[in-house]
Amino acid sequence: MKKLSFAILLLLFAGSVLQAQSPASKDFMVYVCPPCGNNCDELHFNKPGACPHCGMTLVKISSRDFKKQLSNKPVTICFYLQNGVEVLDFAGPMEVFSAAGFKVFTVSKTKGTIRSQGILSIVPDYSIQDAPAADVLVVFGGETGSRTIDGAVLSWIRAQNKTQYYLSVCTGAFILGRAGILDNLTATTYHLQIDNLRQLFPKTKVVANTRFVDNGNVITTAGVSAGIDGALHLVEKLRGRNYAKSVAATMEYDKWVPEQGLIVKR
Numbered sequence: 001m002k003k004l005s006f007a008i009l010l011l012l013f014a015g016s017v018l019q020a021q022s023p024a025s026k027d028f029m030v031y032v033c034p035p036c037g038n039n040c041d042e043l044h045f046n047k048p049g050a051c052p053h054c055g056m057t058l059v060k061i062s063s064r065d066f067k068k069q070l071s072n073k074p075v076t077i078c079f080y081l082q083n084g085v086e087v088l089d090f091a092g093p094m095e096v097f098s099a100a101g102f103k104v105f106t107v108s109k110t111k112g113t114i115r116s117q118g119i120l121s122i123v124p125d126y127s128i129q130d131a132p133a134a135d136v137l138v139v140f141g142g143e144t145g146s147r148t149i150d151g152a153v154l155s156w157i158r159a160q161n162k163t164q165y166y167l168s169v170c171t172g173a174f175i176l177g178r179a180g181i182l183d184n185l186t187a188t189t190y191h192l193q194i195d196n197l198r199q200l201f202p203k204t205k206v207v208a209n210t211r212f213v214d215n216g217n218v219i220t221t222a223g224v225s226a227g228i229d230g231a232l233h234l235v236e237k238l239r240g241r242n243y244a245k246s247v248a249a250t251m252e253y254d255k256w257v258p259e260q261g262l263i264v265k266r
Contacts, residue, residue, distance in 0.1 A: 031058035032066055034246035035101045042070060059246045075102040075238060078134035080157070080175075081124060083114045084143030088224050089169045090116075093138060093231035099250045100235045100243070107131040109153055117142070128153060133162040136234065141170030141190060141223070146178075154179050167234060168220045169227030176220070177201040185215045186264050190223035212261030221261075232256050237266075 030044040033051040040053035044066055048058055061069075077097050079090055097104050108114055108124040116122055126132070137160055157179045168176045173189040174197065176182050182204040189197045191208060198206040207213060212221040212230040214237075221230035232253075236244035241258060248256045 027062050027064040029060055030063050030066055032061050034059055034250040035099055035243070041101055056250060059242075059249070061242060065240070065242070069239065069243065072239065075100075075136065076132075076134040077102050077104045077136045077138060078131065078160075078163075079104060079106045080137065080139050080153075081106050081108050081114060081116075081122060082140075082143060082148045082153075083108075084118075084148065085114070085116050085140050086142045086170060086224060087116045087120055089140035089142065089172070089227055090138075092225060092228040093167070093169060095251055096228060096231035096235060096247060099247045100239065102235075105132075105134070109150075128156040131156075133160070135163065136165045136167060137163045138167045138169070139172035139175040140168070140227070141172050144171050144174045149175050149178065157181075164217060165234060165237075166218045167230055169230065170221070170223040173197060173220045174200070176218070177204060181218060182220070185218055186213050186262065187215075187218075187220040188213045188222050188262075189220065192223075207262060210262050214261060214263045214265070216265035225255075228253060229256055229260060233258070233261065 030046065031048050032044045033040045033054060034056050035041050038054055040051050045058060048060070050057055079094065081090060094104055105126065106122070106124040107126045107128060109128055111124055111127045114122050114124065137157065166176060166181055170190045171193050173182065173187050177197065177200060182201055184203055186205040186207060187197065188207050188210045194206055194208045197204070210222065211226045212219055212233055214233065219230050219234060221227050232244050232248055235247055236258060
């Protein structure tokens with residue numbers, strides 16, 4: 001009887017060891033679809049290949065990181081667009097954040113149609129009167145003078161107390177500067193406007209020849225295409241480097257070099 005009891009206990013112990021070593025209870029590698037904003041972002045596979053739903057090449061990731069990725073709260077991104085905004089200034093980062101699965105919406109002073117570079121007509125989702133709060137506020141170059149970015153817009157920007165990160169692309173840095181957000185920080189902008197940024201905002205340390213500058217929660221980028229690098233850097237801050245690399249791969253953007261910019265504060 002004692003031998004039988006001992007055998008049963010041994011079997012139970014062996015079963016518990018096998019259960020502890022099973023894939024359900026330990027970290028293992030899976031293959032997942034690069035973030036594309038579709039339902040296949042929630043699927044995982046046990047071998048490399050292409051996603052059967054969107055066709056993207058699967059990337060290798062640990063099951064622990066994948067579960068963490070799925071449990072992350074969706075990031076909301078507010079794009080403030082003004083008349084005359086540069087197309088690629090906002091279209092590049094919009095592609096990045098969309099591919100990352102973030103929720104992007106557009107805001108302008110009013111809900112009236114605006115023109116990007118006199119070419120593209122855009123109807124914003126919200127005006128500054130009814131725009132919801134967002135985790136990230138992004139501003140862009142183009143027409144950024146006082147006639148376009150007036151006191152009402154600057155007051156609205158300053159009132160975004162739930163915003164965790166600010167990102168400017170190209171001469172969008174002038175908007176953050178006029179709102180006081182760049183005071184006592186380091187910043188960059190479009191290469192032909194470096195001197196003007198220095199003159200207008202003496203409280204800001206302005207640097208040239210830099211793709212982006214990260215002050216912790218305020219990121220400024222150089223001109224036009226540099227906005228893509230700044231957006232990928234922010235994705236890396238929020239979701240990790242491997243996730244950001246998969247976003248770049250989704251976009252077939254092979255020019256991104258992590259930490260190519262100036263990181264003043266993480």
